[in-house]
Amino acid sequence: xETEPQIIEQYVKTGRAxxxxxHLLQLGEGSQVLAEASECAGAQxxxxxMREQIYRRQSELYSASNFAAVEPLVRELGLDANQFGxxxxxxxxxxxxxxxxxxxxRESVSSRPVIDINGTRIIGAQxxxxxxxxxxxxx
Numbered sequence: 734x735e736t737e738p739q740i741i742e743q744y745v746k747t748g749r750a751x752x753x754x755x756h757l758l759q760l761g762e763g764s765q766v767l768a769e770a771s772e773c774a775g776a777q778x779x780x781x782x783m784r785e786q787i788y789r790r791q792s793e794l795y796s797a798s799n800f801a802a803v804e805p806l807v808r809e810l811g812l813d814a815n816q817f818g819x820x821x822x823x824x825x826x827x828x829x830x831x832x833x834x835x836x837x838x839r840e841s842v843s844s845r846p847v848i849d850i851n852g853t854r855i856i857g858a859q860x861x862x863x864x865x866x867x868x869x870x871x872x
Contacts, residue, residue: 736861737846744868750850754784755837756830757845763795765830770803770817772826777812786810 744750756768767787774783786806787794794802807817820826840849848855848864851871855863 736859736864739861740864740868743865750868755840755842756833757837757843758830758834759843760795765827766802766821767794768830768833769821769824769826770806772829773817773820774807774810774812776820776825777816779810779812782810 740750741752745752756764756771758764758768771780771783771787774780783803783806786809787803790806796802803821804814807814837843844856846856846858850864850867853867855867
């Protein structure tokens with residue numbers, strides 16, 4: 734994750750690259766709940782912030798089965814708890830998350846990070862220079 738902010742700053746924000754996130758649902762019900770939670774946060778403009786908090790606290794959150802598990806994150810991020818809870822309870826993003834996971838499977842993405850850059854796949858945490866060299870080679 735250390736290189737992600739650099740990639741976003743140098744390439745995504747400048748329009749030279751785009752970041753596509755795929756939900757992976759490999760850890761049971763908790764994965765689905767947390768994926769939907771990140772999308773519900775996204776509906777309030779905080780997808781990436783929620784995603785970061787989920788990764789930071791994954792060991793305590795992956796047994797999540799409902800709103801109560803992520804409620805502290807909702808408060809910390811300043812989200813509308815009623816709107817978020819309704820979104821999660823009604824599974825507003827369930828199909829989107831399932832479709833996203835199916836796309837990841839079709840693309841043979843089974844772990845993170847996996848970065849595809851113009852036909853070159855980089856798997857695992859790599860130094861920023863590795864991404865930089867690959868992106869710059871196609872620009």
